[in-house]
Structures are given as C-alpha cells and as structure tokens.
Amino acid sequence: MSQTSPDTTPDDDAATAGTGASGPATARDERVSLAAVTPPIALGPLDGRYRAAVASLVDHLSEAALNRARVHVEVEWLIHLTSHHVVPGAPTLSSEEREYLRDVVRTFDGESIAELAETERVTVHDVKAVEYFLKRRLELAPDLLGEDTVLPKVTELVHFACTSEDVNNLSYALMVQGAVRDVWLPAARGVVGDLAVMAREHAAVPMLARTHGQPATPTTLGKELAVLAHRLQRQVRRVEGAEYLGKINGATGTYGAHLAAVPGADWVAVSRSFVEHLGLTWNPLTTQIESHDWQAELYADLARFNRILHNLATDVWTYISLGYFAQVRGQGTVGSSTMPHKVNPIRFENAEANLEISCALLDTLSATLVTSRLQRDLTDSTTQRNIGPAFGHSLLAIDNVRRGLAGLDADPAAMQRDLDANWEVLGEAVQSAMRAAGIAGVPGMDQPYERLKELTRGRRITGEDLRAFVAGLGLPDDVAARLSAMTPGSYTGAAADLVRYLDA
Structure with missing residues (x-):
C-alpha cells in the first residue's frame, strides 16, 4: 500500500479515507466503543427500546x-x-x-x-x-x-443423584409455567377482552364485507370482530390447558445412581412425588433429558394465537385504510415526519413484525426441542435460552394491538357510504328468494342466478334499478315487498345476534 507523503494535508486525508484500509479503520478507531458504555447497552430491542413492555418476563x-x-x-x-x-x-x-x-x-x-x-x-x-x-x-x-x-x-x-438435566428440565418447566400463567395469559386474555367489548358495542353496525377484496354480502363490524375474538379465545383455552412435564431420574433416565446409592428406596415414587410437589406433571419415560414435547405443543398453540392476532392486525389496518376506523385518539403523536395530516396505524404494523419474529422463534423451538441425538445432545440447552425472546415479541405485539385498538373510533357513516354504493350485493338475496319461490311453485322463477348475474355483474346498480327488477319478477306480494324494502345496510342476516356466542 502506498504511504502518505509528509506534505499530505488533513483535507487530502479526508478525501482519500474511503480508498485505503487505513482510512475507515482510523475513523472507526476514534469512535467511543458503545460496548464499553456503562450501564451496558442492550443488543436487542426487547432489552432496550421495548424494555417496559416486556420487563415482567425477566x-x-x-x-x-x-x-x-x-x-x-x-x-x-x-x-x-x-x-x-x-x-x-x-x-x-x-x-x-x-x-x-x-x-x-x-x-x-x-x-x-x-x-x-x-x-x-x-x-x-x-x-x-x-x-x-x-x-x-x-x-x-x-x-x-x-x-x-x-x-x-x-x-x-445437594444435587444428590442428579444430572444437570434433572435440575434444568424442572427449572424450565417452572419458568415457562410462570411466564405463561402470570404474564402471557393475562395479556392474551386482555386483548381478547378488549376485542370482545368492541364486538358487542358494534354488533349491529352494518359493514360491507369483502371476499377476495371485492364487495360481498354485508355483515356487521361487531360480528367480524367477534370472529377474531372467538378464534383467539379458543387458543387461549388451549394454552390454559397446557401440561408442564418434568422428570428427575438421572443421567439416562434409569435411576442408576439412585439405586446404586440407596437401593432400598422407591426412587420412582420419590421422583413422581417430587415433580408433582413442584406443581408439574411427572414424565416416567425419558432419556437424560425430558423430551420437551410439551414445550413444542405449547409453542405451537402460542404461535397459532400469534398468527390469528396477526390476521387481526392486518384486517384492522385494512379497515383503517378504508376509513371504517378513525384514529382520533392520541393526536399528540407524530404520524409522519413530513406529512402533518397523517396518523399512521403504527401499532398494528409494529405488532405484525413482532408476531412474525415470535412465530419464527416459536416454530424453531418446537422443531428443535423434540429431537435429541440418542440419550442426549446439547442443542436444547442453547435453544431454550431463546424462549424469553419468543415470548417477549409476542407480549410486545399484544401490547401494541391493545394500544392500537384503544385508539380507534368506528365510523359508521363511512361504512354506510360504502354500502350505499354497492346495491349489487343484494343480487344474492333476490336470486335466493327466486329459488325458494320457484321450489314453492311460483311460475317464472327460472334461471334466477343467471338473471341476477346479467343485472349486476361488472356494473353498479341503484336501489331503483333493483326495485324495478324485483317488481317485474312476479314474486308473491309479501316476498316482493320484503326484497323491495331491503337495503345493503339491512342485509346483514343474523350477524348482530351471532355476537352473543362470545359469551357462550
């Protein structure tokens, strides 16, 4: 490498800093080492930026x-x-x-x-x-x-007849049990409860449904929120019913050292009574390690909850973009660094990202922990040290979703505008009524689907268009009157009543 001449100026050094190995290295060497700062700086966001939301897991x-x-x-x-x-x-x-x-x-x-x-x-x-x-x-x-x-x-x-895994498996079982029961489940129940309250509040608020992203049979906002609450509720119940297994049976699960030291003791009974004394379920058949199957089962349920919550976040994000929800609370926040009119749905976006990270970790834990070479290898030891981040990202996402939901106000007027612009969704109701009338013997009800398809597909119709079509069908008076009185906003079936199943 060429050497710098004695008359090289500081500006020359700056200009050539990026061209030689010594330039950027020198610049880096002049920086304060953040790794040496006291108190220590967190490497990851859970112990740094988001510490307050997940500190209870520590x-x-x-x-x-x-x-x-x-x-x-x-x-x-x-x-x-x-x-x-x-x-x-x-x-x-x-x-x-x-x-x-x-x-x-x-x-x-x-x-x-x-x-x-x-x-x-x-x-x-x-x-x-x-x-x-x-x-x-x-x-x-x-x-x-x-x-x-x-x-x-x-x-x-102390540590009599124990292998390290006798202590570790019981410790992890107690730790995960405590984290689930004392931290994660209360948070999960909280978001389900928040969602259920919103579902009941908006049970009868009509909303245009969108299947495949296209206008479809109307529903109610409350019923759609209730669907998500019900799904999350089922996963909460699965997690509530989780088993936490443990063992204390020696280096290869044979009680070899136990019986060699004290052959007269019923070590199987002692083992079982001790594990149950700790509040865990005794696993009678293991290698050196407890097989971790219960962990894989639990983490699969947690990941499923995460994925349903992710579905909630993306749906609510979409409703916000459609104007069905207004983000009117917390107006002191900065929505955009350049566009002052914006209030971005950042809580739901943050939740999406954290749920994806949590699921990736939970999936890895589930896949890795159920496999151990022969009677023992050490992969589970390192893997289990990442249980905390897996829970942490889920807990952070739950916190974000709850705060996001708390900042929303439904806008029924916006939903009504969408409904009023899509009278064609009543084509389903009319052709279904025609089918029923035809079966009952009313003449002229042939090809109901095809006739409504011709009327509605690929075009917008008005209420007047639909009523004129119904009037010319020859339906019984009561059926014609019922269909003529129907609007997109009233075509919600039993949606409002279905919300009550959240309390079942």
Whole structure:
C-alpha cells in the first residue's frame, strides 16, 4: 500500500479515507466503543427500546430467572429427600431450617447473580455453580440459625443423584409455567377482552364485507370482530390447558445412581412425588433429558394465537385504510415526519413484525426441542435460552394491538357510504328468494342466478334499478315487498345476534 507523503494535508486525508484500509479503520478507531458504555447497552430491542413492555418476563425467562429456578429446585429436592427419609442417616430438617433454605430463593438478588457468575467462571458449568452456591449457604447457616443446625451436615445431599438435566428440565418447566400463567395469559386474555367489548358495542353496525377484496354480502363490524375474538379465545383455552412435564431420574433416565446409592428406596415414587410437589406433571419415560414435547405443543398453540392476532392486525389496518376506523385518539403523536395530516396505524404494523419474529422463534423451538441425538445432545440447552425472546415479541405485539385498538373510533357513516354504493350485493338475496319461490311453485322463477348475474355483474346498480327488477319478477306480494324494502345496510342476516356466542 502506498504511504502518505509528509506534505499530505488533513483535507487530502479526508478525501482519500474511503480508498485505503487505513482510512475507515482510523475513523472507526476514534469512535467511543458503545460496548464499553456503562450501564451496558442492550443488543436487542426487547432489552432496550421495548424494555417496559416486556420487563415482567425477566422474572421468569431471563438467565437470572433460570438460576433462581435452579436454586429453587435444588432446595426443594434437599427438603424432599430429608422430609421423606429417603437417604438413611439423613437428618430431618426443622421448620426454621426449611425456611432458611427457601429464603435463599426468596432473597435471590443482584449479589446472588454476581456470586453465581463468579463461581461459574471457575466451574465453567452453570448447574455446578448453583450446587456450590447452595452448599455455601448451608455452611453459613450456623451464623443465622446457631451452631446446632444440621444444615452443614447435609451439603452432600445437594444435587444428590442428579444430572444437570434433572435440575434444568424442572427449572424450565417452572419458568415457562410462570411466564405463561402470570404474564402471557393475562395479556392474551386482555386483548381478547378488549376485542370482545368492541364486538358487542358494534354488533349491529352494518359493514360491507369483502371476499377476495371485492364487495360481498354485508355483515356487521361487531360480528367480524367477534370472529377474531372467538378464534383467539379458543387458543387461549388451549394454552390454559397446557401440561408442564418434568422428570428427575438421572443421567439416562434409569435411576442408576439412585439405586446404586440407596437401593432400598422407591426412587420412582420419590421422583413422581417430587415433580408433582413442584406443581408439574411427572414424565416416567425419558432419556437424560425430558423430551420437551410439551414445550413444542405449547409453542405451537402460542404461535397459532400469534398468527390469528396477526390476521387481526392486518384486517384492522385494512379497515383503517378504508376509513371504517378513525384514529382520533392520541393526536399528540407524530404520524409522519413530513406529512402533518397523517396518523399512521403504527401499532398494528409494529405488532405484525413482532408476531412474525415470535412465530419464527416459536416454530424453531418446537422443531428443535423434540429431537435429541440418542440419550442426549446439547442443542436444547442453547435453544431454550431463546424462549424469553419468543415470548417477549409476542407480549410486545399484544401490547401494541391493545394500544392500537384503544385508539380507534368506528365510523359508521363511512361504512354506510360504502354500502350505499354497492346495491349489487343484494343480487344474492333476490336470486335466493327466486329459488325458494320457484321450489314453492311460483311460475317464472327460472334461471334466477343467471338473471341476477346479467343485472349486476361488472356494473353498479341503484336501489331503483333493483326495485324495478324485483317488481317485474312476479314474486308473491309479501316476498316482493320484503326484497323491495331491503337495503345493503339491512342485509346483514343474523350477524348482530351471532355476537352473543362470545359469551357462550
């Protein structure tokens, strides 16, 4: 590479900065390293821009939550073994000693996280670090409970006969269960509830339907919103019924170490009672890992909910573009950086993007977690660390949809204008009435579909056109009167009544 001559000016350097390797590298070297900024800057939007909307998931699906759940499982396993006298010679813990152990979980905080991280730097093994962390708490117990406490004598019951996956699978099951029940489900029920309220409010508001994007048999705004609410409601019920499976049976699911150490114990019964004590469903047949099928089932249901919510977002976006909804609330927001008249449907667009990301992650989790080479490989360990982002993008989307819906006002007048401009949609009603009359023996009712097709296809007709056509058909007076009184806005069938099935 040619060297810069001594008389090169700063302007010359700037002009040639993009042509040599040293130019842009020097410019980059002069920048502040954002990776070194304190407090640390989030790499992803969930922990940065959108933190407030998803922060509640940190208590359930973060790395720190995983370690707290591991401590919880280890503590409860120790209490379970001693309470049920599983290992001969092990002392029975007093209520104060059990509470001391459970306080380790309750008081798990930033200092605990830092201590665990320091231990893991030595062990280079996350679960082993948790084991040592808890053993240190047992050794420190006399400082609080007095010298008579037996806790220092039971340190070797910590992680007794366990493989790491015994602790991990139970921890993840508890974490996901908590995230679903405490965070995701309340949010999902909230958006379904918001939608149901809107559906009931607008149950009788007539609206032109569009099948294939074309004017079609009128419906009501409330009924169409109720369809989406009903679909989402079904998925919520599926998620509510999810099973969370767990196992604690050793390195290959055989209880080999358990029976080698204490052959007289009914380890299968101990395992089952412990898993159920944690509030999980016991899985009796596993390899080293719990098979994660329950996770795949759950994530498929969550992804389906996401996709229906995505359908809602795109439909509402379209209704906004048609003028059926006015975005009149929150006028302090900037709709466009250059066009001051605009209020963009950004909440629904943001939701679409986040739902797509969430579904991609959930689909990957479902596909990856159900497969493990032979008795164990490590792909599930890395995969499960992405459960949080999968939930986070779904939760963020739900929040955006709820805020988007809250900013909408229906415009029945705009819907009525569309209805009044499309009298041809009543062709279906007329030809159906002609068919019924023909079956009842009324003469002159032949080829009803074809005659209405000739009248309406590819052209706009008026109410007068339709009434004149009906008057010349020779229908019974009551049928002719009924059809002549009909308008696109009144041709909504039982749509308004169907909304009540949301309460069924």
